[in-house]
Amino acid sequence: MMRPEEGVMQSRAQAIHALFDILADQPVIICNGFPSREAQKIKDRAGTFYMIGSMGVAASIGLGLALAQPDQQVVVFDGDGNVLMGMGTLATIGAVRPKNLTHVVFDNEVYGTTGNQPSYSRVVRLDQVAKAAGYATVERVWEREDIMYEFKHMLANDGPHFLLIKVNEQIEDADRVALDPPEITKRFRAAVGQG
């Protein structure tokens, strides 16, 4: 059965394109797996921290960065499997309430990097979990113009924000992250003024 949003749903790569069109030099933490690989292919930037392991903690890294640099708008690109793994962190963010954190979740309802095994996000509404946890803004979108409108609005206002983007299962053909991890650390720290 086709879901109502299916016809106009973006791929994650298309959604990442749309977000990068809006981003200037804000630091971005991207979860492991294909999200990092696709982001690197679409637009490699020094202010992007590509995760290659430690599934489930992208938002925790983002929170630490947001607390360390309250004047920077910190953005996290996350996935549904990742959020489910580190769901306690939604509570931490909801309680600590950093104004400068925007948590974007690409929700394709599967573990796409490992062969599309279904995730519980098809029955558990992660946006509602974030709302209950206390995020200041929570939006659930799937069309390109809504993605761009909400993301722009979030970057310009006090958070923490949670942007759930329903995406299809399509994966972009993208190589593994090319940089060595210590190089990612060094380059990212320089980009956020700590080099």
Next chain:
Amino acid sequence: MAMIESDDFVKALEDIGFDFFTGVPDTILGGIIEVLSDRRLYTPSVREDEAVAMAAGAFLGGKIPVVLMQNSGLGNAMNVLMSLHLIYRIPCLLIISWRGFEGKDAPEHLVMGQTMPQLMETIKIPYRTLSSETLVDDLRWTAQTFMDQRIPVALFLKKGVVKTIQP
């Protein structure tokens, strides 16, 4: 042997540059966390893997982070330490309470209490066991290792070394 005051311990950490504190509580760590919380230096975590990841984010943003945890939480933190900190060269100080030391604790602490040093050696995280006599040298070693190796470094904290609040 004189016990270290929690307040003095926190000041000693600040003196060598540590300026970001998170963690998950343990009774042995209670006094330190109380001082940190009173001074609004502490952001509580809900899990130890979240705590070490938050510390990593803080380091990326220019902070010198400390994570406090019970050694049971070391199990929770292990994957993040191995697939984030150790491979990305992201340092932090782990202050780990040593529950189950010499087998004198509740059953759930005994296996970790016995194997913790070997676990750290296996994943190559340098550690020391803190004492009031060696505090100054332990902290100097901590700062040196942190800066030189850019990896997590651990201080084990046994019961009765730093004063704590009554649970």
